[in-house]
Amino acid sequence: MPIPISIPIQAREFLMIPGPTPVPDAVLEAIARHPIGHRSAEFSKVVEDVTANLKWLGQTESDVAVLTASGTGGMEAAISNTVSPGDKVLSLVCGVFGERWAKIAEAFGAQVERLKVAPGTAIGADSLEEKLQSGSYAAVTITHNETSTGVINDLQKLVAVCKKHNVLSIVDAVTSFGAVPLPIDEWGVDVLVTGSQKALMLPPGLGIIFFGERAWAAKANCKSHSFYFDLAKYRKSTKENSTPFTPNVSLFCGLQASLKMIKDEGAESIAARHHRLRKTLRAGLEAMGLQLFVDESCASPTITAIKPPEGITVDAIRKSLKGQYRITVADGQEELKGQIFRIGHMGYVSDRDILMTLACLEATLTQLGYHTEPGKAMQAAAQLLAAR
């Protein structure tokens, strides 16, 4: 007999959404400390550590600025420092966040053209090549990992095409940076944006932007207005291990702690872990007879989208998982609302969390009337983990 939902469940909330993601205790502790003065020697050391370790993680000599803003603030900084009103921008759109790039560029007066593919599929390097051969663009905006669908684009190939045509590449790596290898300089990414609340294992509140040499050249000719997001101010302050405006001191200290954890685990181990989480989760879901929204060839290592079984709504699945097991998974966004549900598995997520999610999802679906062979999903997942 199912536990009546009216009994209050005291279990800790568990976020299996594409951000905010689980935050390690060591990071929460760093954030919980009383803030220190942002013009102190102690805080300079924090800025110094954070800057050095972000560059290490991005394998780059680019400048990096940590903005007190969400990821979208970082995206605005990317556009307002490089794109002028009237500039032609090509936006690669395979979901909500690809479209967000287009909207920000339009808000800053750019002439935006969209290269759009169906949700759940990736942008091909060939179609980008075709576009760049036929038109002349000031910049291309790219979503590395599309959070709304769980698609990962082949960033290395897309950036190579931009470079070949001497077009600035502006990349949203909010749900990929820190989870997958992303050698910024080797791939030639000009501008890259990420956020704190994803694979970097922090609460939301910081936007991070890498800004390379070609981006600085674009900035020199940029006519857009900005002050708070003027990256020249951040470059000057970062050189002095400081920030131009009062930063979120607590999250900077948290970022210092989380980057130390990332260094300790190692970037390659982290990438291997995310690859394994994706593989294990997908194997379990398929063994349960569920339909995955995205093909293996472009499936994200950080977010997996699933179609609900016939006759069961996304709403029912989410409510039941949350009510009985205190696990939060995400709905689809915009036109995909109710069409898919999304499981986030980035940052502080382990093999154990994947098995737990599969077990609770199986129990939930069974309770909602779905027929699946008990334990088959867990077996498929556990086999993969044993073989690792």
Added chain:
Amino acid sequence: MPIPISIPIQAREFLMIPGPTPVPDAVLEAIARHPIGHRSAEFSKVVEDVTANLKWLGQTESDVAVLTASGTGGMEAAISNTVSPGDKVLSLVCGVFGERWAKIAEAFGAQVERLKVAPGTAIGADSLEEKLQSGSYAAVTITHNETSTGVINDLQKLVAVCKKHNVLSIVDAVTSFGAVPLPIDEWGVDVLVTGSQKALMLPPGLGIIFFGERAWAAKANCKSHSFYFDLAKYRKSTKENSTPFTPNVSLFCGLQASLKMIKDEGAESIAARHHRLRKTLRAGLEAMGLQLFVDESCASPTITAIKPPEGITVDAIRKSLKGQYRITVADGQEELKGQIFRIGHMGYVSDRDILMTLACLEATLTQLGYHTEPGKAMQAAAQLLAAR
């Protein structure tokens, strides 16, 4: 004999700077909790509480938006939503933060004229009246409490002049809101900006903006570009108890807790406390024979600036206070660097903290060779507190 500085001091850091300010444990605890999903019913309740209590504190029906950004981000939102390139803006400048308004407006293409007075003095309503009679401006930027000097301007009078001339008033109340009475609607303030790390008793990371009816009318004709700070997006989301972009969930929960504390203490008691802190501190400093930078008539209830005694540097005072007593006070900024030191007394600051600061400052100055009658400062301060 003085304690040798080489002995490590284990005392808790004490911030007597104009922000970040001391954060209550109840607020730190709210922030330290694991972040909840920002699209959950639980978080909607947080947004609802925060919005209602901010409006209560500002005694206003204006819209309010809580931005994941520092105070300067809030200032940029104020300008980019109301001022178009080419607009004439009058900036009232009595210090670094008055000048910041002018720089932001210039960054957005406005023609800025400055009405400037010497640092340490306030802007007169008469000179504003004169300016507005002779020129036509789209907006006036005002710094309510000038953080760099510890001057409070007579906001009610200045705003009344703007209103009389039908000019938009854009107010920085970063170091005044929550510490002094600020009835936004009664005074007719059109746009008001504040930050989390001041009298609201939080760490830095949130910018708060009140945006009234006349401001919305200005926005309708505004040609500046913005996306992340587009207040129309915040208005729409706030009505649904949500935010347009992933917010700093932790600081929102902290703000919910601190606004509850503010409601419990009562806005009038808080204003009376800040008035008392100023009076007590100034009386003690004067009894010590120190020269205050700002005349009583426009002395800030949240920040007090002091000239160092002859022959003793600001640097020596700050180093000694921090090294021996773990109290941080601020230097002057820009041309006032080394000319004054500043004591912040806003937010979670009590009578006890003022006596403590006076006691430690007296000991420090004496150790640095300054001659003052022992205990005279404490006596002057304690007398005022006894008479309350």
